[in-house]
Amino acid sequence: MIFISHRGESIDAPENTLPAFELSRQRNTSGMECDIHLTQDNVLVTIHDNHTGRVGNKKMDVENSTYAQLQTVDVSNGKAGFKNIKIPKFSQTLQHLGNDRIFYIEIKGNDPAVIDAMIQELDNAQIAPEQVVMIAFAEEIVRIFKERYPSRKALLLVLCSINPHGHWTPSADELIAKLRELNADGVDIGANLHCINQEYVNKVKAAGFDFAVWTIDNENIAKTFIDYGVDAITSNCAGYLQEIFDK
Numbered sequence: 001m002i003f004i005s006h007r008g009e010s011i012d013a014p015e016n017t018l019p020a021f022e023l024s025r026q027r028n029t030s031g032m033e034c035d036i037h038l039t040q041d042n043v044l045v046t047i048h049d050n051h052t053g054r055v056g057n058k059k060m061d062v063e064n065s066t067y068a069q070l071q072t073v074d075v076s077n078g079k080a081g082f083k084n085i086k087i088p089k090f091s092q093t094l095q096h097l098g099n100d101r102i103f104y105i106e107i108k109g110n111d112p113a114v115i116d117a118m119i120q121e122l123d124n125a126q127i128a129p130e131q132v133v134m135i136a137f138a139e140e141i142v143r144i145f146k147e148r149y150p151s152r153k154a155l156l157l158v159l160c161s162i163n164p165h166g167h168w169t170p171s172a173d174e175l176i177a178k179l180r181e182l183n184a185d186g187v188d189i190g191a192n193l194h195c196i197n198q199e200y201v202n203k204v205k206a207a208g209f210d211f212a213v214w215t216i217d218n219e220n221i222a223k224t225f226i227d228y229g230v231d232a233i234t235s236n237c238a239g240y241l242q243e244i245f246d247k
Contacts, residue, residue, distance in 0.1 A: 001226055001245075002030030003238040004104050006215050007048065011237040014077045015055065016046045018088050021096040027239030030232075031102030033135075036090050036114060043067035044090035044117050047075070050108065052087070062087075063109075090118070094125040103132050104188070104212075104234065106157065107145075110138040115145050119152075135188050139178070146183040155188040155212060160195035168195040172203040179209050186210025188234070191225060201228040219244055 008020025009027060016034055024032040035048040039062060053059035056073040067089070076082040097103050107114045115134075122132060129152050136142050137157040145154045156179060163169045170178065175187060186209040189196065196213075204211050212232035216222045222233055222241050235241050 001230065002102060002232045003242040003245075004102065004212075004232055004234040005029045005032040005238040006234045006236045007034060008032055009237070009239055011217070011240070012079075014075055014079045014082055014085050016048055016088075017075060017085050018092060018096065019082060019085065021088075021093050024238065025096045025098055025101070027242075029101070029238040029242055031104060031131075032097070032238075033104035033106065033234055034090070034093055035106045035108050036118060037062045037108055038111065038114055038117060039067045039070060040064055041066045041068075042117070044114070044121055045070065045087050046090055046093055047087050048108070091121050091125065094121065094127060097127065097131065101131065102232075103127070104135055104155075104232075105132060107134060107136045107138070107141050110140055112141065112144050115141065115148060119149060139182055142182045142184050146185075150183075153185045153210075155186045155210060156182060156184045158187055158189040160190055160192040168192075172200045176204060176207045176209070179204075179207075184209070186212065186231070188212040188214060188232075190214060191216045191221060191233075193221070193224065196225075196228070198228050201230060205229065216241070 005024035007015035009023035010020050013020035013023050034046040051061050052073045055075045055077040070087050074084050076085045134145050134154045135157050142154050142156050191213040211230045213225050213230050214234035216233050216235050217237050
């Protein structure tokens, strides 16, 4: 069981920024997670949304702005003790990973060009393939990633929902079928206790797939999923949870 810092240790530092990733490294969490986009001038940057409006002091479209233009935005996002924090290049985040931690990297949207750009940055930084897990909601991204890089790990991001018949979906069987179709290595699923139970986790893992969950900040909920036998928990306070459960 590993704990992954969601957008870095974003409970205490601005999400998806170098201070958040450095805090994750300092707290020695099992790993960290980020979101990546390509700018207009093909620089890979870490930010969750496709615009800066939620986290920045002004709104700019990420993919239709140059990296230099995006550097005019302060993405401190109201976090106490931080000011004039900039959107980092993905390559800069790699300096805060370390040699023995895992990096969950979410490709936003449905742009296959991001896949090769990400791998190029990882290779340039000599990050071992086993340290990286690509995650994406876009099924096509997962499929293409596994076609291009079959030896690298990719998880399908999933959010449970209620279908028109009033049932939670996807069922474990539906999820397994989808993971097999995409040749994915597993699932990274929203931690919904209405949808997911012990039988659900057991069935997916018995089919040979990794089972990760997001985003859990409550230790009681974390314990439930740990007892279910999940492989990874993503948390805004991964350092805090890791310390509790290590004891």
